Amino acid sequence: MDDKVNLAAKLALLEGAFKPGIVGYLNDYKLQVAKAKGEFVWHSHPETDDFFLVLEGRLTIQLRDRDIDLGPGELFVVPAGAEHCPRADEEAHILLIEARGTVNTGDAGGEDLTAPERDI
Amino acid sequence: MDDKVNLAAKLALLEGAFKPGIVGYLNDYKLQVAKAKGEFVWHSHPETDDFFLVLEGRLTIQLRDRDIDLGPGELFVVPAGAEHCPRADEEAHILLIEARGTVNTGDAGGEDLTAPERDI
Numbered sequence: 001m002d003d004k005v006n007l008a009a010k011l012a013l014l015e016g017a018f019k020p021g022i023v024g025y026l027n028d029y030k031l032q033v034a035k036a037k038g039e040f041v042w043h044s045h046p047e048t049d050d051f052f053l054v055l056e057g058r059l060t061i062q063l064r065d066r067d068i069d070l071g072p073g074e075l076f077v078v079p080a081g082a083e084h085c086p087r088a089d090e091e092a093h094i095l096l097i098e099a100r101g102t103v104n105t106g107d108a109g110g111e112d113l114t115a116p117e118r119d120i
Numbered sequence: 121m122d123d124k125v126n127l128a129a130k131l132a133l134l135e136g137a138f139k140p141g142i143v144g145y146l147n148d149y150k151l152q153v154a155k156a157k158g159e160f161v162w163h164s165h166p167e168t169d170d171f172f173l174v175l176e177g178r179l180t181i182q183l184r185d186r187d188i189d190l191g192p193g194e195l196f197v198v199p200a201g202a203e204h205c206p207r208a209d210e211e212a213h214i215l216l217i218e219a220r221g222t223v224n225t226g227d228a229g230g231e232d233l234t235a236p237e238r239d240i
Contacts, residue, residue: 001198027168029149077121
């Protein structure tokens with residue numbers, strides 16, 4: 001990484017919800033920002049944990065047995081294999097960290113929501 | 121991770137500068153919060169990148185060839201092997217992510233500044 005990353009400036013480049021952009025790497029992990037609005041899709045990542053930090057707004061990470069409600073400055077790590085479905089009633093801005101190669105829709109797939117890995 | 125982590129609440133538990141506390145794990149990475157004030161020590165981590173996100177205040181990551189000045193919502197990843205020395209003129213609050221087992225003082229060591237890994 002040559003220079004710092006301003007997360008708000010990177011988020012301003014994004015259009016659409018649940019279409020993350022990669023802002024940097026930590027070893028073999030991708031650091032991503034995303035906007036969330038509405039409901040994503042139920043999925044899991046059998047091989048890797050999934051890191052969510054809310055920067056702005058509110059995000060609910062629905063798990064099968066409970067909801068995790070996150071506000072700014074709150075984080076949650078979804079354990080590998082745990083089914084989850086993020087939801088935001090109003091637009092939320094988040095930092096996501098996942099192992100490189102992790103597909104955003106995990107085992108759910110689907111052309112509509114599966115986003116390619118891309119640097120922004 | 122059973123419940124969410126409120127970073128400000130975790131930071132309120134910390135005393136002293138450059139004494140990180142672990143708030144969670146992402147696979148084999150530790151998620152830590154720390155307060156920074158004053159100058160740390162020049163060191164490097166030959167085996168792993170080092171993630172810094174400023175939550176509050178300002179942090180300068182001194183590199184041998186330049187300074188990276190970070191404010192809230194700004195992150196920087198120090199590449200593996202790069203010598204660096206964090207500095208904060210006023211108290212800053214940061215999120216640090218490093219591979220589990222990474223020693224905070226890297227190759228510099230020293231009893232004064234080397235902090236044990238501890239969950240908070």
